[in-house]
Each structure stands twice: as C-alpha cells, then as structure tokens.
Amino acid sequence: GDSVTQMEGPVTLSEEAFLTINCTYTATGYPSLFWYVQYPGEGLQLLLKATKADDKGSNKGFEATYRKETTSFHLEKGSVQVSDSAVYFCALSAYGGYNKLIFGAGTRLAVHP
Amino acid sequence: KAGVTQTPRYLIKTRGQQVTLSCSPISGHRSVSWYQQTPGQGLQFLFEYFSETQRNKGNFPGRFSGRQFSNSRSEMNVSTLELGDSALYLCASSLGEIENQPQHFGDGTRLSIL
Numbered sequence: 167g168d169s170v171t172q173m174e175g176p177v178t179l180s181e182e183a184f185l186t187i188n189c190t191y192t193a194t195g196y197p198s199l200f201w202y203v204q205y206p207g208e209g210l211q212l213l214l215k216a217t218k219a220d221d222k223g224s225n226k227g228f229e230a231t232y233r234k235e236t237t238s239f240h241l242e243k244g245s246v247q248v249s250d251s252a253v254y255f256c257a258l259s260a261y262g263g264y265n266k267l268i269f270g271a272g273t274r275l276a277v278h279p
Numbered sequence: 280k281a282g283v284t285q286t287p288r289y290l291i292k293t294r295g296q297q298v299t300l301s302c303s304p305i306s307g308h309r310s311v312s313w314y315q316q317t318p319g320q321g322l323q324f325l326f327e328y329f330s331e332t333q334r335n336k337g338n339f340p341g342r343f344s345g346r347q348f349s350n351s352r353s354e355m356n357v358s359t360l361e362l363g364d365s366a367l368y369l370c371a372s373s374l375g376e377i378e379n380q381p382q383h384f385g386d387g388t389r390l391s392i393l
Binding site for chain 1: 335
C-alpha cells in the first residue's frame with residue numbers, strides 16, 4: 167500500500183543553520199505531496215504542497231521539490247529560526263483516494279538560539 | 280474567515296462508554312476528514328465525508344462511525360470505548376469538489392480513556 171517514510175528525529179539545530187528533513191514515499195500513480203507543521207497543542211498547518219513531478223512547493227522560506235525518479239520530497243530551509251521549532255509531517259494524497267492523507271511519522275525539530 | 284472548529288477540546292471517559300466529537304468546517308468547505316493521532320501509531324485516517332456521503336474509510340473497527348449534516352458540520356462517534364482509543368482526534372476540511380486540495384485542520388479533541 168501507499169506509505170511515507172521520514173527521517174527520525176529529533177533534529178536539533180542552532181539558529182541560522184541549514185535544515186533538511188528527508189521524506190520518501192511509495193505510491194501507485196501520481197500522488198500529491200504535502201508538508202504539514204504541528205506546533206505544541208495545535209492541529210496541523212499546511213506548510214507547502216506539490217501536485218506533480220518537478221513541482222517545487224515553497225512557503226515561509228521552506229522549500230521541497232517533488233522528485234519522481236527518487237520518490238522523494240525533502241524539506242529544506244536555508245536559515246532556521248527558534249520559532250521554526252515544531253513537528254513536521256510529510257504526507258501524500260493518492261489520486262482516487264479523495265482527500266485521504268497518508269502521513270509519515272513526523273520529525274521533531276528543535277532550534278536553539 | 281473562521282478556521283475549523285472542534286468541540287470539545289478535551290474529554291475524559293471511562294472504558295465502555297461512548298463519545299461524540301464535533302467538527303465545524305471552514306465556511307464553504309464541503310469535505311470533512313477525521314484523523315486519529317497517537318504517539319505509537321502516528322496520524323491515521325478514519326474517514327472522509329463530502330455532501331453528507333462517506334467517500335472513503337480507513338482501517339478502523341466499526342465502533343468508529345461518523346456522519347455529516349447538510350450544513351457540512353460533522354460528528355464522529357466512538358462506542359464501547361477502549362483504553363487504546365485515547366488519542367488526539369483531528370478534523371480537517373477542504374472545498375472537496377476536486378481531489379487533493381489543501382486540507383485545513385482544527386486544533387483537535389484530546390480524548391482520554393480511564
């Protein structure tokens with residue numbers, strides 16, 4: 167079945183460091199891919215999305231490129247801030263699945279001043 | 280524009296009871312999905328409703344059920360509660376007519392089973 171695999175956390179970085187969180191997926195067909203972020207005590211917020219191969223999603227300095235050849239959608243940010251500390255989830259939505267999202271396990275990011 | 284509203288935010292129940300959770304989607308959104316979040320299993324899809332019809336369902340026992348009303352508000356019900364049902368239940372809404380549209384999540388209902 168369809169699945170998403172994320173790098174395990176926690177990821178601990180100093181402010182202004184470069185961030186990469188790896189995400190790979192398994193799916194039939196051409197899924198849409200998403201990154202969501204969850205702050206403590208809150209629900210999930212959509213960070214960015216990509217709906218077809220080679221699309222680049224971007225938002226608030228975060229970027230991810232849909233790579234069909236490597237089935238990957240890695241999240242990157244050039245300079246993280248303390249306020250980026252949260253849990254990040256990679257997710258896919260398969261065509262024909264309506265709005266069903268399949269999530270990775272989540273990666274906790276802690277950014278220190 | 281108001282976001283997705285879930286009520287109540289917290290619930291404490293005992294084994295064997297039943298519970299109903301409520302979700303009010305963003306105005307104009309006709310699709311509502313439900314997810315269960317636990318430390319052990321992560322985020323798992325429960326079901327999705329569009330225009331009062333269940334379009335998709337995850338791998339949960341029949342104790343978990345839902346419905347959607349004509350105003351797009353949705354409820355989910357869990358009967359005969361078990362300790363393992365303790366979780367954060369998240370609701371998400373989207374426009375729904377086209378697949379794979381961005382979903383907007385509420386802050387969830389935290390259910391604790393004693």
